[in-house]
Amino acid sequence: MKKRKFGLALSLFLAAGTLLSACGTADEEGTQGTEGTDEATGDFKVAMVTDTGGVDDKSFNQSAWEGLKQFGADNNLTEGEGFKYLQSTAPTDYAPNLNSLVREGYNLVYGIGFLLADDVKTVAEQKPDANLAIVDMVVTNDAGEFLPNVANITFKEHQGSFLVGLVAGKQTTTNKIGFVGGVNSDLIKKFESGFKAGVKAANPNAEVIVQYAEDFNAPEKGTQIANTMYGQGVDIIYHAAGGTGNGVFTEAKNRAKQGEKVWVIGVDKDQHEEGMPENVTLTSMVKRVDTAVYEVSKMAMEGNFPGGQIVEFGLDNDGVGIAPTQENVTEESLNLVKEYEEKILNDEIKVPATDAEYEEYLNSL
Numbered sequence: 001m002k003k004r005k006f007g008l009a010l011s012l013f014l015a016a017g018t019l020l021s022a023c024g025t026a027d028e029e030g031t032q033g034t035e036g037t038d039e040a041t042g043d044f045k046v047a048m049v050t051d052t053g054g055v056d057d058k059s060f061n062q063s064a065w066e067g068l069k070q071f072g073a074d075n076n077l078t079e080g081e082g083f084k085y086l087q088s089t090a091p092t093d094y095a096p097n098l099n100s101l102v103r104e105g106y107n108l109v110y111g112i113g114f115l116l117a118d119d120v121k122t123v124a125e126q127k128p129d130a131n132l133a134i135v136d137m138v139v140t141n142d143a144g145e146f147l148p149n150v151a152n153i154t155f156k157e158h159q160g161s162f163l164v165g166l167v168a169g170k171q172t173t174t175n176k177i178g179f180v181g182g183v184n185s186d187l188i189k190k191f192e193s194g195f196k197a198g199v200k201a202a203n204p205n206a207e208v209i210v211q212y213a214e215d216f217n218a219p220e221k222g223t224q225i226a227n228t229m230y231g232q233g234v235d236i237i238y239h240a241a242g243g244t245g246n247g248v249f250t251e252a253k254n255r256a257k258q259g260e261k262v263w264v265i266g267v268d269k270d271q272h273e274e275g276m277p278e279n280v281t282l283t284s285m286v287k288r289v290d291t292a293v294y295e296v297s298k299m300a301m302e303g304n305f306p307g308g309q310i311v312e313f314g315l316d317n318d319g320v321g322i323a324p325t326q327e328n329v330t331e332e333s334l335n336l337v338k339e340y341e342e343k344i345l346n347d348e349i350k351v352p353a354t355d356a357e358y359e360e361y362l363n364s365l
Contacts, residue, residue: 044301046071048085048110048293049097052217055085057243059268060289064112064135067290071297094119102130108300110135110293114187124150131305133296135289136187138310146308151300153292154312157187158194158353159344160285160320161238163337164265165198167283167322168206168236170333173261175206178229178237182216182244186354191240191267191285193358194351200365202336209234213244222247230255230262236282238265252280263328270323284323288313315344 048068055065065085072083086097094116101109102123109130111120114137121139124132124147133151140146168177177199181188196208209229213221222244226237230251237252239245245267252264256278264275266284275281292313299306313319322329322337343349352358 043077043082044075045077045081045104045106046083046108046110046297046300047101047104047106048112049094049101049116050085050087051094051113051115052088052090055087057217057246058271058274059242059245059266060287061112061242063269063287063289064110064293067293068110068297070290071294075301091115095122098123098132099127102127107131108133108297108305112289113137114185120150121147131300131307135292148308150308151296151306152310153296154310155287155289155292155319156190156312156314156351157240157285157287157320158190158197158351159315160287160322161191161194161240162198162201162344162351163322163340164238164283164285165195165200166202166336166340167198167329167333168195168238168265169199169202170336171263171282171330172203172206172236174233174235175203176232176234177206177208178226178234179208179210180222180225180229180237180239180241180245180248181210181212182241183214184212188212188240189355190353191238193353193355195238196358197352197361198340200362201340202333204365213241215244216242218244219247219250223251226251230260235261236263236265238267238285240267240285246274249274249280253278256280266323270325272323272325279328281325282328283326286321286323288319291319315341 048064050061055061068083072079077083086101088094088097098109098119110133112135117134117137117139120132120134128149131149133153135153138152139150179192179195181192192210199206199208211225213225215221222241226248229237237248239248249264252262255262262280263282264280265282266274268287270286271284272281296311315321326334344351352361
């Protein structure tokens with residue numbers, strides 16, 4: 001992770017709100033299994049549990065692990081002892097893996113992605129002295145109240161998606177643009193709604209074709225969907241689909257080898273390299289899961305663990321944005337991105353995060 005100075009402006013909401021769902025996945029590690037020990041070193045230790053998509057997914061989960069590794073390096077922690085991850089090969093691994101890390105004495109344990117929400121809730125309620133964090137979800141008890149030992153990390157993905165939507169709308173040559181989602185959920189709707197709004201802001205005549213794979217770890221589905229979309233004349237696809245999105249890149253690169261000019265917009269990390277050597281990555285919507293994991297770990301280590309709160313990352317605190325690799329983005333597009341960044345930060349426009357808000361947004365154009 002390239003560490004930047006981060007002015008942490010945290011939005012802490014003290015009333016339970018709408019539960020968020022998330023995209024994200026992870027898979028396999030140097031330490032798998034559910035057996036732990038009751039020993040703790042006395043030093044601060046932090047760990048994370050992946051879901052089944054793969055810690056090397058080149059997206060959401062990989063970013064979380066990179067943030068944890070950077071935190072470990074900056075604080076002289078030893079991998080496997082001071083910080084580590086446990087891999088889940090099936091949903092039934094989530095609770096055992098979380099419990100294992102709690103038993104091993106980790107001061108903070110992350111569940112990466114909304115798929116772990118129920119198990120984070122269960123473990124937190126059973127182990128009230130343990131500190132846990134959930135990424136891309138808000139966990140409450142059955143009464144709708146925040147759990148005091150769970151930090152809820154969320155992002156304004158719709159804002160970052162709006163910016164890459166501007167680029168897509170400006171640079172499409174066919175006026176047909178695609179969006180491939182992982183699981184149809186509240187969070188992925190934030191990606192979709194913000195993206196479509198950005199496209200329309202830049203190019204009211206553009207059409208956005210949307211399809212969900214209903215899976216975050218099925219690259220073959222991503223390839224099939226991309227094949228259909230490109231075949232329909234789409235020239236740019238934005239994916240918010242975790243490992244499924246790798247299949248979108250595969251299809252784009254195959255078509256590029258045959259001389260077609262098609263693009264992919266990556267998600268969560270700067271996915272420029274994923275489009276090489278055919279250079280099919282137009283840009284990426286960077287979601288700083290690495291920064292979030294790093295900052296919340298730092299807060300916990302310093303005795304300021306934000307349990308029972310929502311910690312939100314958006315444009316205002318560098319939590320989302322357009323990727324730094326911009327060789328395929330025109331100057332005109334970049335200028336438009338800067339213009340709308342200021343409008344969003346100044347509350348001149350409200351980026352839609354739901355279908356209903358998107359319809360309102362369209363009516364306002």
